[in-house]
Amino acid sequence: MRIAIGSDHGGFRLKKEIIQHLKDKGIEYTDLGTYDEKSVDYPDFGRAVGEAVASGKFERGIVICGTGIGISIAANKVPGIRAALCGDCFSAKASREHNDANVLALGERVIGTELAKMIVDIWLDTKFAGGRHKNRVDKLNNMW
Numbered sequence: 001m002r003i004a005i006g007s008d009h010g011g012f013r014l015k016k017e018i019i020q021h022l023k024d025k026g027i028e029y030t031d032l033g034t035y036d037e038k039s040v041d042y043p044d045f046g047r048a049v050g051e052a053v054a055s056g057k058f059e060r061g062i063v064i065c066g067t068g069i070g071i072s073i074a075a076n077k078v079p080g081i082r083a084a085l086c087g088d089c090f091s092a093k094a095s096r097e098h099n100d101a102n103v104l105a106l107g108e109r110v111i112g113t114e115l116a117k118m119i120v121d122i123w124l125d126t127k128f129a130g131g132r133h134k135n136r137v138d139k140l141n142n143m144w
Contacts, residue, residue, distance in 0.1 A: 001124070004052040004061040006032040006045035007108075008071060011064030013037075014108035014116055018062060021117045027124070030058070046074025046083075053102050054080040061103040062120065068107030075103045082140060087111050092119040096126035100137045 003022060007015040012034060022029045032048045034040045042065045049061040061083075065071035068085045075083035083103035084095035087110055095101035104123045106116050128137075 001027060001060065002058045003027060003029040003124075004032055004049045004058040005029050005063075006034075006049040006061070006071075007064035008034060008040050008042035008045055008066075009037045010042070010066030011068075011071070011106070011108045014106060014113065015062075015064050017113045018064070018106075018116060018120055021120060025121075042071040043074040046071040047078060049103060050075040050078030050081040050083070054078050059102075060124070062106065063103060064106045064108055066107060066109040068105040068110065072103075072105035075105065080141065082137070086119050086123065088115075089118055089122050092123040093126050096123055097129040098133045098136075099140075100128040100133070 005015060033045055046063050049063050052058050053061040063071040063075050072083045072085040075081050081103055082099055082101045083105050084101035085105040086092040086095055
């Protein structure tokens, strides 16, 4: 699985931790920025990750800002993206099982590093359940 990952300055430190976590697990990733803590605009990085996933170049994406809210909104503006902001393990699992989320959003200022790693692991390991959920996801995909 190939992961596109991006953050603004507010998510930069957590992004570095998640990147190391992905490396430790042998998961391929591409860092689409930002590359330091200098102030930048989160929509640029939400869009970059969203477009990278929507193009099919990456199976999934991870976006991080201070709260995860702004960058998830930006990613969700890209047709074909189903970004889910998750701050707990249950939501991470449900976002994959029920919504087939293809982008995970995290908030650096909201959750700790170890919880974020657990959320990433659950989100990456959970498969889409299909069944009754497929019809709903199809409806989402046809909304634009």
